[in-house]
Amino acid sequence: MTAATAHKRSRTDALKPYRLVLAVAALYGVAAINSPERAWGAALVAAKTFASVAPIIIAVFAGLGLVQVFVDKQALARHLGDRAGLPALLIAAAAGTILVGPVFVVFPLLKTMRDHGVSWAIITTALTAWAVKLPMVPLEVTFLGWRFSIARMALTLIASVAMGSLMGRLMREKPEAIMPAADSDTA
Amino acid sequence: MDPTGIVYLAVLGIAYAVYWRKSPAKSRKALGAGAISFAGILPTLIAVFGLVGLFDVFVPPALIERWMGSSSGVLSLVVGTGLGSIAAGPPAAAYPIAATLLKGGASTPAVAAFIVSWVLVGFVSLPMESKVFGVRFAVLRNGLSMLAAALIGLAMGVVL
Structure with a gap:
């Protein structure tokens, strides 16, 4: 069948x-x-x-x-590279909210940034803030209401900064020492 | 017909009119990009709305309440986070399902945890994430995200 x-x-x-x-x-x-x-x-x-x-x-x-067309992803990525500390995380969170695209566009974009020396903290914050899904808000409001949507977005933003600083710390040790590199067969 | 939809369409129409005067080529590209995303998501949306209908008629509210109701406490958070983590799909599909769950008696924390884990945690995309960022990052990020989803759900219960 x-x-x-x-x-x-x-x-x-x-x-x-x-x-x-x-x-x-x-x-x-x-x-x-x-x-x-x-x-x-x-x-x-x-x-x-x-x-x-x-x-x-x-x-x-x-x-x-x-x-998708009017937000310059490359320029956004450049902005993230040259700052550090909490301001950098806040900018990463802001950039993440306006980031639009499917997984197979956003993952490689952030990977490129990582390869250019952007910290894991910033990568994680941007990736988490990407979950805010600002352009989807009208739809969310229709189904779940304003209060739900605003509270969820605000909390997700807070979580993005918290996750970023946490992941920045967790990823500091040598990755190879704790876990083997990605098994290329799995994907 | 729902007036909010008309308002949104009007706002977008005006936005496009403004951008069109600035740059017709880019606006056309934007319209094309939007249409392609929409076409890509349409089958999923049809399936999801079909599911919502079935859910509405066939799933007894008692079942939703038992697993995701406010009286189930921690269990409802775990179920919400778990369902959202397993489910893979565009966020646009999560909202109608979440609304159906709420209507069926699921608690706000459980539904919030469901939505946040839907967009933040991807068991299905874990292999891809591991390949791009490394297993360590992917596992840590998804694990922490599940925790974050449950915590955000809890906080939503307090705020709303």
């Missing part, structure tokens, strides 16, 4: 979302067999929720495009 072919291609990230769609469709199939009217009810809830937030989702992604 399709499961076998899906498994064979499990490494290709591009297909992942479609596997999820198939899985959910299968769940609906099972639900429809057991209780057609409740399955129909679930589909209705799904459609209504989606329809109510569709304009916001579209607006968020239009904004994401603007940030």
Whole structure:
């Protein structure tokens, strides 16, 4: 069946979302067999929720495009390199919040910075502040409310600075002495 | 129709109009980049909203309350953090699920821990993170992030 072919291609990230769609469709199939009217009810809830937030989702992604093109990631990276101490962490936190992009763009970017001598503390702070997801806020507010969104962002920012200084300390010893280098086979 | 969505769209329309006068080529690129991200996420969103519907109708609130309700205390934090760490996906997909959990009786700390660990901790992307930054950094960062998610959840319970 399709499961076998899906498994064979499990490494290709591009297909992942479609596997999820198939899985959910299968769940609906099972639900429809057991209780057609409740399955129909679930589909209705799904459609209504989606329809109510569709304009916001579209607006968020239009904004994401603007940030992606108009925020110069390389310049952002340069700014982080030439400072130290708490001010550096605060700047890293600020930079992290406006950083936009998928894992496979952000990880290598920060790795490049690390290779240019930027401290682990700053890398961790930027990476953690990246979780603030500022461009997604309209969506978060719609589902969870202003108070939730603001509190979560503020606490994540605080955590980013705390994690940064902690990781800066933890990473100070020689990495090779404590743990072997990344096993290249795992990925 | 929801008026907030219209307001956001209007704001973005104005932003694009302003940038378009400044730099039409870059604005077109921005629109393209946004469209590509949106197209990439659309199947996941469809699946997630489908799940939200199923969740809403088929998962009994008692089940959510037992595992993630405020009366479950530490367990609800652990479950929230654990679910968020295992789940991999765009943050946009986390919010509708979180809202469904809240509606079903999950506590605010548990839901906050769920969202924070969703974006901060990636069991699925651990191999990639290890390859880029080294195993030591990846394991330490994800471990600390789980702790941070639980603590942020706790703090959210106090603040809200």
